[in-house]
Amino acid sequence: xxxxPYLLLACLEGAVLAAVLALMASGLSLVFGVMRVVNVxxxxxxxxxxxxxxxxxxxxxxxxxxxxxxALILAPLIVGALAVLADVTIxxxxxxxxxxxxVATIGLLYIIQQLALMGYGPEARPVAPPFxxxxxxxxxxxxxxxxxxxxxxxxxxxxxKLFVIVAAVVLLAALRLFMTRSRAGxxxxxxxxxxxxxxxxxxPVERVYALVFGAGAALAALAGVLIVPIQQAHYLMGGDAxxxxxxxxxxxxxxxxxxxxxxxxxxxxxxxxxxxxFTPTLAKIIAxxxxxxxxxxxxxxxxxxxxx
Amino acid sequence: xTDTPSKRLSGASSALPTRRQALKTLAAxxxxxxxxxxxxxxAGAQSAEPIRIGFGKHATGIGAAYGRWYERTSVAALAKxxxxxxxxxxxxxxxxxxxxxxxKRAAEVLEKFASQSKCDIAFGTLFSxxxxxxxxxxxxxxxxxxxxxxGHHVASGMLNRWTLQPGITDVKSxxxxxxxxxxxxxxxxxxxxxxxxGFGYDHRDNLTPAITAAGGEVVxxxxxxPTETSFTKYFxxxxxxxxxxxxxxxxxxxxxxxxxxxxxxxxSRPEIFGFIDSLEAVxxxxxxLEFLEGTYFWEGMPRYxxxxxxxxxxxxxxxxxxxxxxxxxxxxxxxxxxxxxxGCWETLHIIKAGMEAADxxxxxxxxxxxxxxxxxTDMPAGPDHPQGAKRFNGKTHQVFGPxxxxxxxxxxxxxxxxxxxxDTLYPDEVDYTTMSx
Numbered sequence: 001x002x003x004x005p006y007l008l009l010a011c012l013e014g015a016v017l018a019a020v021l022a023l024m025a026s027g028l029s030l031v032f033g034v035m036r037v038v039n040v041x042x043x044x045x046x047x048x049x050x051x052x053x054x055x056x057x058x059x060x061x062x063x064x065x066x067x068x069x070x071a072l073i074l075a076p077l078i079v080g081a082l083a084v085l086a087d088v089t090i091x092x093x094x095x096x097x098x099x100x101x102x103v104a105t106i107g108l109l110y111i112i113q114q115l116a117l118m119g120y121g122p123e124a125r126p127v128a129p130p131f132x133x134x135x136x137x138x139x140x141x142x143x144x145x146x147x148x149x150x151x152x153x154x155x156x157x158x159x160x161k162l163f164v165i166v167a168a169v170v171l172l173a174a175l176r177l178f179m180t181r182s183r184a185g186x187x188x189x190x191x192x193x194x195x196x197x198x199x200x201x202x203x204p205v206e207r208v209y210a211l212v213f214g215a216g217a218a219l220a221a222l223a224g225v226l227i228v229p230i231q232q233a234h235y236l237m238g239g240d241a242x243x244x245x246x247x248x249x250x251x252x253x254x255x256x257x258x259x260x261x262x263x264x265x266x267x268x269x270x271x272x273x274x275x276x277x278f279t280p281t282l283a284k285i286i287a288x289x290x291x292x293x294x295x296x297x298x299x300x301x302x303x304x305x306x307x308x
Numbered sequence: 309x310t311d312t313p314s315k316r317l318s319g320a321s322s323a324l325p326t327r328r329q330a331l332k333t334l335a336a337x338x339x340x341x342x343x344x345x346x347x348x349x350x351a352g353a354q355s356a357e358p359i360r361i362g363f364g365k366h367a368t369g370i371g372a373a374y375g376r377w378y379e380r381t382s383v384a385a386l387a388k389x390x391x392x393x394x395x396x397x398x399x400x401x402x403x404x405x406x407x408x409x410x411x412k413r414a415a416e417v418l419e420k421f422a423s424q425s426k427c428d429i430a431f432g433t434l435f436s437x438x439x440x441x442x443x444x445x446x447x448x449x450x451x452x453x454x455x456x457x458x459g460h461h462v463a464s465g466m467l468n469r470w471t472l473q474p475g476i477t478d479v480k481s482x483x484x485x486x487x488x489x490x491x492x493x494x495x496x497x498x499x500x501x502x503x504x505x506g507f508g509y510d511h512r513d514n515l516t517p518a519i520t521a522a523g524g525e526v527v528x529x530x531x532x533x534p535t536e537t538s539f540t541k542y543f544x545x546x547x548x549x550x551x552x553x554x555x556x557x558x559x560x561x562x563x564x565x566x567x568x569x570x571x572x573x574x575x576s577r578p579e580i581f582g583f584i585d586s587l588e589a590v591x592x593x594x595x596x597l598e599f600l601e602g603t604y605f606w607e608g609m610p611r612y613x614x615x616x617x618x619x620x621x622x623x624x625x626x627x628x629x630x631x632x633x634x635x636x637x638x639x640x641x642x643x644x645x646x647x648x649x650x651g652c653w654e655t656l657h658i659i660k661a662g663m664e665a666a667d668x669x670x671x672x673x674x675x676x677x678x679x680x681x682x683x684x685t686d687m688p689a690g691p692d693h694p695q696g697a698k699r700f701n702g703k704t705h706q707v708f709g710p711x712x713x714x715x716x717x718x719x720x721x722x723x724x725x726x727x728x729x730x731d732t733l734y735p736d737e738v739d740y741t742t743m744s745x
Contacts (some may be wrong), residue, residue, distance in 0.1 A: 016538075
């Protein structure tokens with residue numbers, strides 16, 4: 001394949017990864033920003049989202065579109081509710097102590113993973129996409145008569161992959177509006193800025209925490225539902241996703257939504273392009289190196305604010 | 309087991325007057341109770357104690373789908389063996405441990421089998437990195453280790469005298485058997501796509517010379533990390549003049565791989581030949597797999613019940629519990645790993661034959677068991693060997709058997725060609741029988 005079309009293909013693949021990553025990492029970032037909890041079980045909520053999408057689809061048994069829309073609504077709600085439960089029963093009891101919550105969420109990770117293995121099984125199971133047509137993409141070429149369009153071999157994407165990119169952009173914009181324009185968003189930001197002061201002003205901080213933890217998990221689940229028609233739901237799928245989310249959140253700045261999105265695009269695109277033209281291992285090396293450099297030269301992340 | 313006798317003994321001791329006496333008796337009772345399971349059940353009949361086979365199961369990790377079916381097949385095989393009178397008149401028991409599809413854990417599991425759960429032998433491991441990691445421990449423990457892995461590491465001489473693969477053929481013979489079909493029927497220019505670790509390298513290193521020998525050419529070799537989840541970015545590396553794609557992928561993302569390959573090629577695909585490993589435990593009617601219609605697969609044993617299947621194949625399938633589509637009889641969505649799991653069935657029958665030939669009585673006879681299996685040669689097709697007639701090579705510890713090439717027809721795999729074991733043989737690379745125990 002020629003360089004141009006190849007690059008376009010790499011960018012498209014990178015954009016899908018970036019979209020899913022941005023959604024998932026924004027959940028992680030939200031939880032850390034507001035609660036100062038490093039949620040190691042975040043990848044498992046992503047996995048649960050994908051698994052729930054499969055469960056909803058197979059229980060409902062309707063058409064692909066109805067199933068998918070139902071999964072898109074129900075799976076994040078179910079996973080969010082589970083996360084709220086985990087917050088109330090576990091994290092709250094630890095007084096949200098940063099070190100102990102890390103250990104607790106590691107435990108949560110294993111519990112969720114094993115329960116998924118026991119209940120859902122070891123297979124990777126597919127969910128039918130609501131629509132999925134192959135779109136051959138054209139490329140420009142200098143022909144004898146000037147610029148001409150042609151369809152290079154293999155340069156294609158699917159309508160569903162484009163939908164994932166659009167859906168992620170819309171959802172992230174909605175999240176941004178929610179955080180900056182709504183009253184609930186204001187309360188969350190107030191809690192993030194100063195938990196004690198928020199309590200003094202009558203904000204039910206613990207309830208906010210529970211909801212934020214649920215919302216963070218729901219975002220991860222949403223990312224899981226979006227990815228499952230492309231990949232499949234598998235009980236180990238949370239591991240890699242968690243690692244990438246942490247990379248994104250550290251580079252972007254923990255707690256910064258804009259930083260998370262920028263870093264997700266950076267990591268997603270560079271992963272797509274580097275692994276196409278060089279090797280996937282090099283892509284991982286560069287991403288990890290980037291994390292190290294950010295931690296050394298700008299510990300608060302690209303968009304993070306220094307601790308007061 | 310320990311409850312009942314200690315209660316009975318303590319009841320008897322209550323008749324004794326002093327507290328010290330009572331305590332003493334109690335302690336003796338507890339001691340007796342602890343040894344109880346060993347002597348009470350089999351008192352006077354040492355040989356009636358069951359033979360214990362340690363089964364390293366990929367219950368978790370990337371091999372979990374295989375592990376589940378390996379266990380079901382092994383349980384079914386042992387039920388048959390026990391119903392037919394066991395081995396040397398003794399019942400056989402499976403001791404299952406999860407090895408997490410992890411070499412380090414698998415080595416620990418072997419140790420547990422040998423020292424803790426008092427197993428006679430170990431059996432079952434599939435993934436090549438796990439086998440390669442665990443086999444040296446089996447040799448140190450002097451524990452016969454029957455693997456069902458299909459890797460070339462046994463016959464290549466990499467392992468040791470205690471490790472055998474008598475129930476499933478290895479990649480080298482499989483690949484050698486496929487090359488003539490590829491070049492004669494499908495095309496001369498082959499692009500390989502394989503996982504970037506030992507199992508994939510077995511394919512790479514053996515297919516390339518086999519294709520050249522058959523008059524073809526491997527035009528590209530594309531290695532993909534086994535943990536990869538997105539594949540479209542690799543496909544542009546496929547040269548334009550490729551006539552045949554040869555794919556073999558493993559792990560949870562196999563369905564994505566095959567689906568994205570279909571999306572990449574669209575209507576103008578080359579011929580496609582895959583190892584069923586790419587879709588083992590995956591339903592062929594999964595969304596996105598329609599484009600596989602008319603492509604070919606290697607199968608270790610046909611997943612779908614073929615029209616001309618002999619009765620012993622039907623009996624085997626019924627015993628394991630798979631329907632005509634190769635899925636579980638209790639859940640049609642639970643697709644089996646039919647192309648590999650037969651190896652567990654056959655290996656257990658070989659263990660039975662070996663133990664009977666060696667007159668196996670206790671763990672002291674482990675060496676005799678190895679020697680008895682090494683002496684085996686022809687294994688006729690039948691209830692013990694439903695996959696087909698095989699020949700075991702005692703020197704290389706590797707069995708050779710038939711290979712099946714199936715074509716996807718109406719969404720099902722239909723056997724198009726069978727290669728007999730004679731055409732899969734290759735010169736020995738090792739003689740384990742010259743190595744010391």
